[in-house]
Amino acid sequence: METVVSGIRSTGKLHLGNYYGAIRNFVQMQHEHNCYFFIADLHSLTTHPTPEDLYTNVRQVVVEYLAAGIDPDVATIYIQSDVPEVAELYLYLNMNAYLGELERATSFKDKVRANPDNINAGLLTYPVLMAADILLHRATKVPVGKDQEQHLEMTRTFANRFNRMYKTEYFAEPHAFSFGKNLIKIPGLDGKGKMGKSEGEANAVYLSDSPETIRKKVMRAVTDSGPTTPNQQKPEAIQNLFTLMEAVSSPDTLKHFDDLYNACEIRYGDFKKQLAEDMVAATEPVRAHIHEISNDNDYISKVIHQGNEKARESARKTIADVREIIGFRKF
Numbered sequence: 130m131e132t133v134v135s136g137i138r139s140t141g142k143l144h145l146g147n148y149y150g151a152i153r154n155f156v157q158m159q160h161e162h163n164c165y166f167f168i169a170d171l172h173s174l175t176t177h178p179t180p181e182d183l184y185t186n187v188r189q190v191v192v193e194y195l196a197a198g199i200d201p202d203v204a205t206i207y208i209q210s211d212v213p214e215v216a217e218l219y220l221y222l223n224m225n226a227y228l229g230e231l232e233r234a235t236s237f238k239d240k241v242r243a244n245p246d247n248i249n250a251g252l253l254t255y256p257v258l259m260a261a262d263i264l265l266h267r268a269t270k271v272p273v274g275k276d277q278e279q280h281l282e283m284t285r286t287f288a289n290r291f292n293r294m295y296k297t298e299y300f301a302e303p304h305a306f307s308f309g310k311n312l313i314k315i316p317g318l319d320g321k322g323k324m325g326k327s328e329g330e331a332n333a334v335y336l337s338d339s340p341e342t343i344r345k346k347v348m349r350a351v352t353d354s355g356p357t358t359p360n361q362q363k364p365e366a367i368q369n370l371f372t373l374m375e376a377v378s379s380p381d382t383l384k385h386f387d388d389l390y391n392a393c394e395i396r397y398g399d400f401k402k403q404l405a406e407d408m409v410a411a412t413e414p415v416r417a418h419i420h421e422i423s424n425d426n427d428y429i430s431k432v433i434h435q436g437n438e439k440a441r442e443s444a445r446k447t448i449a450d451v452r453e454i455i456g457f458r459k460f
């Protein structure tokens with residue numbers, strides 16, 4: 130049995146990328162491993178949400194986690210800010226995180242490019258807080274999508290540096306994990322890049338979207354005028370739709386449309402209709418649960434109290450060990 134940690138920023142509704150990249154893997158692991166899944170509300174502060182938005186978003190993510198199949202009786206679900214020990218570990222790790230390596234992180238460079246007016250220290254040290262989340266429970270497996278791979282590499286660097294500095298083997302190396310052999314990258318509907326919360330409403334399919342909304346979004350997805358040469362390479366926008374189909378549809382369906390594409394006989398209207406229906410079906414069980422759970426305040430607060438307690442127990446133990454290793458002594 131290994132310890133597993135993963136988290137999702139509380140910046141709003143969950144989309145298919147979050148589901149296939151992280152949550153689905155996590156749900157499959159919860160019965161075999163010691164699993165912690167948390168809502169990264171401290172991380173979300175880099176974008177300065179209002180107090181009302183912060184609360185509403187955290188609640189929404191809790192509801193959607195549960196609806197997606199995380200079982201609070203076997204896994205520990207908690208809210209990052211309810212476990213203040215993480216901030217302490219973050220501080221210790223920050224002392225040995227170097228400006229150069231933080232500035233080179235792809236996520237940081239992307240954020241700087243996208244929001245040149247909000248380059249705060251929290252953004253720079255975002256990977257350190259993420260390392261603290263993982264090392265706080267001394268996890269070895271971290272179910273995440275492809276976009277988090279570099280953060281896991283940095284986590285290993287920080288863990289090894291701590292071990293070297295204090296001549297200990299306290300932290301084991303955590304690795305990004307996916308059940309398939311490769312980490313997943315779910316593309317968006319706009320023809321370029323990944324599905325994400327910051328790429329606009331129409332680009333992402335949310336777990337809470339109604340079937341009508343999903344159909345509308347998919348039918349509007351970017352395509353082209355169609356293939357002209359048999360077996361030609363698919364342009365990015367078309368490949369992205371095939372990658373989405375690979376996630377939500379059966380292998381037979383995927384093969385059917387792939388064969389049509391390769392024979393230059395594909396009709397994008399039919400292709401998108403099928404993709405939309407398979408997305409509706411794939412998200413249906415989650416959608417149904419979202420409404421049910423969202424109305425049950427008592428259940429939500431019971432789950433969170435129980436999770437927070439379990440997470441703090443593990444966190445307190447690590448922090449006590451780390452303080453001892455660093456050399457803090459009681460007077």
Ligand code: TYM
Nearest residue numbers: 135136137138146147150151169273274313314315323324
């Ligand atoms: P976040 O909130 O951006 O995304 C949460 C999880 O969803 C995955 N994901 C995707 N996977 C595949 N295709 C996509 N298009 C896609 N979009 C998102 C992400 O890889 C991630 O697994 N830094 C993290 C949150 C975090 C965390 C942690 C994760 C904080 N501390 C500790 C693991 C361990 C983040 O911003 O994820």
